[in-house]
Amino acid sequence: MSANGGTKAIVAALLANVGIAVTKFIAFLLSGSSSMLAEAVHSVADSGNQGLLLLGGKRAKRAATPEHPFGYGRERYIYAFIVSIVLFSIGGLFALYEAWHKFHDPHGITEWQWLPVAVLLAAIMMESFSFRTAIKESNHIRGNQSWVRFIRRAKAPELPVVLLEDFGALVGLVFALFGVAMTLITGDGEWDAAGTAMIGILLVVIAVVLAVETKSLLLGEGAEASDLAAIERAVTDGPEVERIIHMKTLYLGPEELMVAAKIAVPEWESAHDLARGINVVEARIRAAVPIARVIYLEPDVYSAAAAEAGTGAAADTAVGQDASGETAQRSGG
Structure with a gap:
């Protein structure tokens, strides 16, 4: 319009x-x-x-x-x-x-x-x-x-x-x-x-x-407060997501909004079920804010300790750090 x-x-x-x-x-x-x-x-x-x-x-x-x-x-x-x-x-x-x-x-x-x-x-x-x-x-x-x-x-x-x-x-x-x-x-x-x-x-x-x-x-401007609140409700309004760890939005054009979020999800029995849950969340976002056309959702496991430390990372952050440190050591050698 x-x-x-x-x-x-x-x-x-x-x-x-x-x-x-x-x-x-x-x-x-x-x-x-x-x-x-x-x-x-x-x-x-x-x-x-x-x-x-x-x-x-x-x-x-x-x-x-x-x-x-x-x-x-x-x-x-x-x-x-x-x-x-x-x-x-x-x-x-x-x-x-x-x-x-x-x-x-x-x-x-x-x-x-x-x-x-x-x-x-x-x-x-x-x-x-x-x-x-x-x-x-x-x-x-x-x-x-x-x-x-x-x-x-x-x-x-x-x-x-x-x-x-x-x-x-x-x-x-x-x-x-x-x-x-x-x-x-x-x-x-x-x-x-x-x-x-x-x-x-x-x-x-x-x-x-x-x-x-x-x-x-x-x-680059992010979504308006009303749209941001609607997206947050759409993400968490269901059993697929426990909480939003962090989220960013960006207008790619006047009628196209990008949404990128790291979300805490419960344990799923299979990757297929996890993918299905993410698709459901994406559909809810588009229904709530139709201009949200580009959506990237990264599933993760929420860690209260990491959140208190201000990293916003998941529970397996330490594993990632160990792996990167080990890789660096091998490269140095």
Whole structure:
């Protein structure tokens, strides 16, 4: 659901930004407003970003290979991180440069004076439609989370990226409208420069937020607390497992979770019975958390003494140590 919703929101944002970019460039060429130029470049950067997100989603669907045995799901995070770099460099830094240039050479808007206002109002309407689509699609998976928590904790990067981009675009349009309107009222081009600077600062802040959140996904995040609790219940909710010795989870992609655990099991009469019990536990995990698609369970025998020592090892740890020590001695000899 998140992937389909993300694609729909991306396409809506792409169509809106392409149309907006064209009208903003026309308004800039006719009026000479620096705010319009900054907003036009911002829309071009956003359009490129949506193209990157669509490309990342497509490449992430490739099948696993021997070189990449866990597939390409995390490629969506890479492209989302590239989006933050593009937004920072092309959108934010260009707007700040244009503001600096306009402050040093301020001039009013003398031709087609009200065209920028008309274009900005039309752009606000189109961006509002795109933002509404992103909000609607996000609500399908957001649940009761606040918007801040949703953006920080979402594992599928597309919707948070589009949400922040659309929000930044709407606020940026308001800044541009303020700068242009004040320039028209006062005849002072410094207001236009101020609006451009506000747009640049806004884009830099949004880009930094995106970079920080996407970096966390690239480094690797574990399951949410609710999913982690559900997995733990699924593992221990049966006679096949006595307890979890230790467990780790990792998102291989937005819709694929890996679960690796060492579990304490009772004594089984045969290896066949042990394997059957592990299969039952794996089925319970997938039923509880469907995105847990890659599961590795290592059966072991729990040792309270080892647990108190902080090793989390099983009762036969000493045997393993003896064997490794003996091997090392033979190698030394």
